[in-house]
Amino acid sequence: MRSYRSQGIVPPKRHTLMAHGEGYLFEELFGRHGFSGPSSLLYHQHLPESQDRSTAGPDLSPRYRIEHPLRQGHLVATALERTGTMAEGRQWLLGNEQVLLGICLPVANQAVLTVNGSADELLFLHEGRGVCRTQFGTLAIGPGDYLVLPRGTISQLVFEDPMEARVLCIETASMLDSPARYRTRTGQLHEGAPYCERDVHPPVLGPPEEGPATVWLRRGGLVTIIELEHHPFDVLGWDGSLYPYTFNIADFEPLAGRVHVPPPFHQTFEADGVVVCSFVPRQLDWDPEANALPYHHSNLDSDEVLYYVDGTYAARRGVGRGSFTHHVMGLAHGPQPGALEASIGRERRTDEVAVMLDTFAPLLRTELATTILDPAYPSSWSTR
Numbered sequence: 001m002r003s004y005r006s007q008g009i010v011p012p013k014r015h016t017l018m019a020h021g022e023g024y025l026f027e028e029l030f031g032r033h034g035f036s037g038p039s040s041l042l043y044h045q046h047l048p049e050s051q052d053r054s055t056a057g058p059d060l061s062p063r064y065r066i067e068h069p070l071r072q073g074h075l076v077a078t079a080l081e082r083t084g085t086m087a088e089g090r091q092w093l094l095g096n097e098q099v100l101l102g103i104c105l106p107v108a109n110q111a112v113l114t115v116n117g118s119a120d121e122l123l124f125l126h127e128g129r130g131v132c133r134t135q136f137g138t139l140a141i142g143p144g145d146y147l148v149l150p151r152g153t154i155s156q157l158v159f160e161d162p163m164e165a166r167v168l169c170i171e172t173a174s175m176l177d178s179p180a181r182y183r184t185r186t187g188q189l190h191e192g193a194p195y196c197e198r199d200v201h202p203p204v205l206g207p208p209e210e211g212p213a214t215v216w217l218r219r220g221g222l223v224t225i226i227e228l229e230h231h232p233f234d235v236l237g238w239d240g241s242l243y244p245y246t247f248n249i250a251d252f253e254p255l256a257g258r259v260h261v262p263p264p265f266h267q268t269f270e271a272d273g274v275v276v277c278s279f280v281p282r283q284l285d286w287d288p289e290a291n292a293l294p295y296h297h298s299n300l301d302s303d304e305v306l307y308y309v310d311g312t313y314a315a316r317r318g319v320g321r322g323s324f325t326h327h328v329m330g331l332a333h334g335p336q337p338g339a340l341e342a343s344i345g346r347e348r349r350t351d352e353v354a355v356m357l358d359t360f361a362p363l364l365r366t367e368l369a370t371t372i373l374d375p376a377y378p379s380s381w382s383t384r
């Protein structure tokens with residue numbers, strides 16, 4: 001749930017006539033869970049469903065590969081080529097029925113508008129800077145920003161230099177939100193939460209746009225290309241609690257403890273079957289007897305994906321920024337040989353920045369993912 005916000009012109013009473021020019025504004029409910037979930041109301045100058053033509057677009061579905069045998073994975077995503085735009089260039093690596101994860105390394109800005117009809121999108125701007133245009137207004141985006149796009153958000157990402165953009169793409173089949181346990185009974189982020197409403201940045205509504213527009217509607221992997229007679233960014237006002245926003249990972253307040261603080265304290269978002277955590281620079285476990293590294297763990301109900309953003313990750317050797325590790329449920333993982341000894345006497349702080357995604361159903365690797373697997377990683381805990 002997001003804070004209630006209101007921008008531009010909205011009538012004093014919902015579902016009432018709003019005169020505009022020679023006619024009236026058109027009210028659109030943008031809502032979840034039937035008519036009972038979080039929602040916003042948008043006021044358009046034209047009919048929002050003014051499509052006059054639709055054609056079949058590309059099939060962008062991930063191509064999964066069943067691995068047998070299955071091994072712990074280090075996906076060297078820095079080996080991927082740049083290709084396409086944010087509209088069609090997302091390179092899927094891991095997924096299941098609840099979540100899809102990949103990276104986009106565009107070579108150009110998208111010319112079309114896009115809308116996801118079957119998933120919420122969480123785009124993490126690892127590198128690159130620009131704006132995201134939506135029907136709610138424009139969001140400035142830069143390094144470290146999580147860009148949260150609820151399904152139905154019509155968007156266009158415009159980078160200052162698309163060749164510099166590196167975007168971690170996560171899509172969830174259910175509503176992505178802040179964890180319910182961070183909220184008071186009235187929905188406010190409480191004092192113990194690692195971020196607050198001031199860290200959540202909504203779009204800024206600008207002048208309405210005119211003219212026709214092309215929108216790519218994605219449902220699953222299939223794109224339908226829709227020609228709209230009237231531009232969907234013709235909105236003069238909106239209000240409500242459902243809208244796209246940005247939250248920068250640097251605004252996540254880490255918790256540290258006398259001994260190791262486990263990952264749930266770093267949780268940032270959740271959706272059905274998936275949690276997303278942010279690891280940011282922080283003090284480490286300050287008791288002189290504390291092990292300053294994470295303990296070895298078998299998180300039996302989760303596949304765990306770590307995306308390395310910046311800094312030095314002391315527990316993991318040979319894994320650099322822009323790479324993923326994928327640890328599968330049922331097997332233990334933890335610091336590699338020598339990491340514990342190397343940590344003794346070191347300063348009790350870390351400069352690591354990473355995004356972690358834990359799922360509660362196994363993740364499948366795509367054919368593309370299997371082409372960038374580091375063959376040495378599965379045996380990197382062995383001392384033989």
Ligand SMILES: [Fe+2]
Nearest residue numbers: 297304327333
């Ligand atoms: Fe782990």
